[in-house]
Amino acid sequence: MTIGTGKGGETGELSAGDSRRRFGEELRSHRELYGPGPLTQTELGRLVRTSKSTISRLESTDSPIPPGLPELFDQLFATKGLFKSLYEDCVAATFPAMYRRRMRWERQAEAIWDWSPTIVPGLFQTAAYAHALLSKGAPRATAAQIEADVAKRLARQVVLRSTAPPDVRVVLCESVLMRRIAGAEVMREQLTALLDHGTHPTTQVNILPLSAEAHLLIDNAISVLTLPNHVTKVCVEAFRTAGIIEEPEDVRVAVRAYTDLLSEALSAQQSASLIAEHLEKL
Known part of the structure; x- marks a missing residue:
């Protein structure tokens, strides 16, 4: 059998840093453009049952993304799986x-x-x-x-x-x-x-x-x-x-x-x- 060893990346794939940065940018954008009015990091944290410091770290890409949060962001912002997909990209990019x-x-x-x-x-x-x-x-x-x-x-x-x-x-x-x-x-x-x-x-x-x-x-x-x-x-x-x-x-x-x-x-x-x-x- 012919088996590829896949030593190089594929065209169009994002690096771990790029994927993580995009997640933080989208989170900040959706927080600031939230329909009823802009949310502070504290307010967003309260809505998804986490802390202001966690939201801050997520937006600044300083910490891993807790697995349960992306789906909560999608529910809150009605983003139809955007944050779940970005999270999966972040995980995949580390492999x-x-x-x-x-x-x-x-x-x-x-x-x-x-x-x-x-x-x-x-x-x-x-x-x-x-x-x-x-x-x-x-x-x-x-x-x-x-x-x-x-x-x-x-x-x-x-x-x-x-x-x-x-x-x-x-x-x-x-x-x-x-x-x-x-x-x-x-x-x-x-x-x-x-x-x-x-x-x-x-x-x-x-x-x-x-x-x-x-x-x-x-x-x-x-x-x-x-x-x-x-x-x-x-x-x-x-x-x-x-x-x-x-x-x-x-x-x-x-x-x-x-x-x-x-x-x-x-x-x-x-x-x-x-x-x-x-x-x-x-």
Whole structure:
């Protein structure tokens, strides 16, 4: 398969600084041009249940954007998702070019098919599970850096809560349920979250039992993203890197491998029962 390594940026992409600056500028503009009359930073903070100092830092781009605020700004200013979109751009811009492409496609995708042989994929991770993974992956990182990385990972999950979420399928090796990434409480929360995701009408969770035979994707986590123009992209993850498969024939091979994998997995109902069994053992 031909896999792009994506070492450069893409034309038209904003840097993290540009995205963050635009968010601050739009916030200041909408505050000052608010319909009933200009708002002070204190008044805006009160309306969205935060402090004047937070609004000041957001406008001056001196701090990260709290995940819950963009949607509150959209509601207050009736901006139809502007601040939510700008926030997603800010988050995406902090990732390397390859991941920025993937995250942009995730936000646009009509369908997302995930497979993981090792861990719960980022779209389905709880904050505690993500914290445990990121802490172990970056032992020299400060607590603030880990918290920022957790927030960025969780920000990706907004696609699952949108008014028109994509059709999502996730297939996990049974070993993912058994692997103690963190303590029992963290794992209980994560498995409970998986069960909850499986109850959503647009999301299906399937478990590939340990008894399944070897397959093409046995050592690679992949995401198959179907975009509105019916173009399909395949993202392959490896240690500290990722690849994107775009050649039509290679994409067909990957999609066929995923379909074969899904046919060997337990049904959604059987998978939920198995997750519940592992949950009871914790």
